[in-house]
Amino acid sequence: MKRFKLSTEVLFSEDAIDALLEEKDENAVLITDKFMVDSGMADIILKKLSNCKEVSVFSEVVPDPPMDLIERGIAFLQDKDCDVVVALGGGSSIDAAKAIVYMAKKIDEKQNPDNQKKIKLIALPTTSGTGSEVTQFAVVTDSKTGVKIPLIDESLMPDIAILDPELVKSAPPFITADTGMDVITHALEAYVSETASDCSDCLAEKAAELAFEFLPRAYRNGYDIKARDKMHRASCLAGMAFSNALLGIVHSMAHKTGAAFEDFGAHIIHGAANAMYLPKVIAFNA
Numbered sequence: 001m002k003r004f005k006l007s008t009e010v011l012f013s014e015d016a017i018d019a020l021l022e023e024k025d026e027n028a029v030l031i032t033d034k035f036m037v038d039s040g041m042a043d044i045i046l047k048k049l050s051n052c053k054e055v056s057v058f059s060e061v062v063p064d065p066p067m068d069l070i071e072r073g074i075a076f077l078q079d080k081d082c083d084v085v086v087a088l089g090g091g092s093s094i095d096a097a098k099a100i101v102y103m104a105k106k107i108d109e110k111q112n113p114d115n116q117k118k119i120k121l122i123a124l125p126t127t128s129g130t131g132s133e134v135t136q137f138a139v140v141t142d143s144k145t146g147v148k149i150p151l152i153d154e155s156l157m158p159d160i161a162i163l164d165p166e167l168v169k170s171a172p173p174f175i176t177a178d179t180g181m182d183v184i185t186h187a188l189e190a191y192v193s194e195t196a197s198d199c200s201d202c203l204a205e206k207a208a209e210l211a212f213e214f215l216p217r218a219y220r221n222g223y224d225i226k227a228r229d230k231m232h233r234a235s236c237l238a239g240m241a242f243s244n245a246l247l248g249i250v251h252s253m254a255h256k257t258g259a260a261f262e263d264f265g266a267h268i269i270h271g272a273a274n275a276m277y278l279p280k281v282i283a284f285n286a
Helices: 016-022 034-038 041-048 067-079 091-111 173-192 198-220 225-245 249-262 270-285
Strands: 009-012 027-033 054-061 084-089 120-125 137-141 148-152 160-163
Touching: 009 016, 009 225, 016 041, 016 160, 027 034, 027 041, 027 067, 027 091, 034 041, 034 054, 041 054, 041 084, 054 067, 054 091, 067 091, 067 137, 084 091, 091 120, 091 137, 091 148, 160 225, 173 198, 173 225, 173 249, 173 270, 198 225, 249 270
Parallel strands: 009 160, 027 054, 027 084, 084 120, 120 160
Antiparallel strands: 137 148
C-alpha cells in the first residue's frame, strides 16, 4: 500500500506575509537567528504580527541547532504562554522551531493530559532550498557529541508555510546556488526513490523543471522576483515530494561529510556537498 499526505497550508506569491495580519489576540513568539534581527528582516515580520496580544523574539538559533538551544527555546515558549510560533530563516531556524514546538507539546501532553495547549506553527523560509516548511523531518545536534539527530514525525509539519519572494531576494549568489542545488537533489532523489509514487513524482518533476529554468536566473539577478518566486515554489514542491518519497545516498553522504569536516573546523555547505556528490551518484546508478 502506498501512502501520500500533505497537511501544511501553503501561501505563496508576493505579499504572502500579509497573512500574518490575520493572527489576532494571541501570544506570538518569533524564532529566528541573530542575522535576521540585525538585517531588519525580523522587524518586517514583527510589524505584520501587530494584531497579536504580545510578540516576543527568540533569536538564538545557530546552524545545526544543538539540543541545549532546543531546551532554552522550550522554556522560552512556556514562559511566554505561547499560542503561535513564527519561524523565520533557513533550514536551521525552521528545524529549530519545529523541534521546539514538537517537544513543548510532548511535555505539555505529559503534564496536562486533559487540557493540552495548542501551538500553531507558521514557517517563513528565507532561502529556497531545504523545503523544511512542508516536511515531517527536523535535524538537531547532540550538544556533547556533535552527532546529528533526525526527528521524524507527522506532527513536526508546520500548520502554515508562507512563501514570499521578498524574503529571499537579498540572498547572495553563492547561497542561491547552494540552496538551489539542494532543491534539485531533493527532486531527483525523491523521483528515483524506491518509495516514490505517482503523487510524489508529479511534485518532483515540477520542482526539477522550475529549478532548471529559474535557478540560473535567480543566481544571476537576485532581484528577479519571478525567478525568486518560482525557486521558492520549487523548493516547497521538492520538500513535499521527499517528505513522502524519502531521499537517497547523495543526502546520506552529504550529511556525513558535513559532520566529518566540522570536526576539523571546516564547514561544507549542505547544498554544495550535494552538488559534488550528485553527478557521481547519478553516474553510478546509471
